[in-house]
Amino acid sequence: MDLSSLVLCVLFEVLAVNCQEEAQERIVGGYAPVPHSIKYIVSIQTTQRQHLCGGSLINKYWVITAAHCNIGVNKMMIVAGDYSLTIYEGTEQEILPQLLFPHPEYNPTTTNNDIMLVKLRAPVYLNSYVSIALLPRQGASIAVGRLCRVSGWGYTSPNGGQIPSTLRTVMLPIVSTQQCNSSGSFGGSITENMLCAGFSTGGKDACQGDSGGPLVCEGRVYGLVSWGRGCADAQFPGVYTAVSKFRRWIDNTIFSYYSRCKND
Numbered sequence: 173m174d175l176s177s178l179v180l181c182v183l184f185e186v187l188a189v190n191c192q193e194e195a196q197e198r199i200v201g202g203y204a205p206v207p208h209s210i211k212y213i214v215s216i217q218t219t220q221r222q223h224l225c226g227g228s229l230i231n232k233y234w235v236i237t238a239a240h241c242n243i244g245v246n247k248m249m250i251v252a253g254d255y256s257l258t259i260y261e262g263t264e265q266e267i268l269p270q271l272l273f274p275h276p277e278y279n280p281t282t283t284n285n286d287i288m289l290v291k292l293r294a295p296v297y298l299n300s301y302v303s304i305a306l307l308p309r310q311g312a313s314i315a316v317g318r319l320c321r322v323s324g325w326g327y328t329s330p331n332g333g334q335i336p337s338t339l340r341t342v343m344l345p346i347v348s349t350q351q352c353n354s355s356g357s358f359g360g361s362i363t364e365n366m367l368c369a370g371f372s373t374g375g376k377d378a379c380q381g382d383s384g385g386p387l388v389c390e391g392r393v394y395g396l397v398s399w400g401r402g403c404a405d406a407q408f409p410g411v412y413t414a415v416s417k418f419r420r421w422i423d424n425t426i427f428s429y430y431s432r433c434k435n436d
């Protein structure tokens with residue numbers, strides 16, 4: 173999905189046809205979890221406090237999200253410990269990013285390598301509202317049919333409609349790459365760096381505004397909400413960045429950051 177249209181859709185809620193087509197990543201068919209029970213999720217916002225994307229804390233200084241959520245380091249703010257975006261709960265921690273590391277081979281046309289690391293300026297404070305998500309090992313695979321949890325502050329209906337202010341979550345089964353890449357579905361657009369999840373009957377999915385947020389399987393962030401066709405369509409499952417394909421890149425990027433600092 174193209175970044176400028178994503179930003180336009182979310183910021184101005186434009187309901188033009190081309191925008192509706194793209195403006196499709198919030199949790200559809202899900203429910204509101206117990207407040208603050210999903211502690212690793214963050215809201216990625218503009219400095220004007222407009223929610224744009226989800227992300228996950230992987231340690232006190234780093235957030236993982238999708239590369240298509242890259243609006244520029246000076247326009248971005250990270251909110252941890254959030255539940256309702258509109259009500260101040262006293263649990264929120266707002267932190268500015270210091271540096272963004274979009275994957276160097278991210279391709280906005282094919283959405284391949286849709287992953288980005290965000291280095292925070294200050295550490296988040298870990299408490300009963302904020303915790304860290306675990307990542308899968310390099311190359312780890314997740315079985316087809318395994319139920320995974322996706323969460324976010326995205327649209328709750330395929331045609332946009334109301335933007336819910338509280339976090340939503342839904343469980344979805346992993347769909348085989350073969351099925352997802354078939355002519356009856358995404359017809360060849362699925363790469364090895366992507367995962368698909370959704371019910372064959374549709375009805376439950378991530379949607380616009382959930383982008384970059386976590387798909388958690390077996391307690392680890394196996395997927396990042398990346399793209400799709402509409403939301404909750406039976407023919408088209410949601411497509412996620414396959415985090416296990418990037419574990420080495422994640423570790424190397426963080427390690428290089430600190431090695432470089434040492435030499436400064």
Ligand SMILES: *[C@@H]1O[C@H](CO)[C@@H](O)[C@H](O)[C@H]1NC(C)=O
Binds near residue numbers: 363
């Ligand atoms: C999806 O299909 C395309 C076209 O047939 C193919 O080039 C690509 O390798 C497939 N993806 C995977 C992950 O097998």
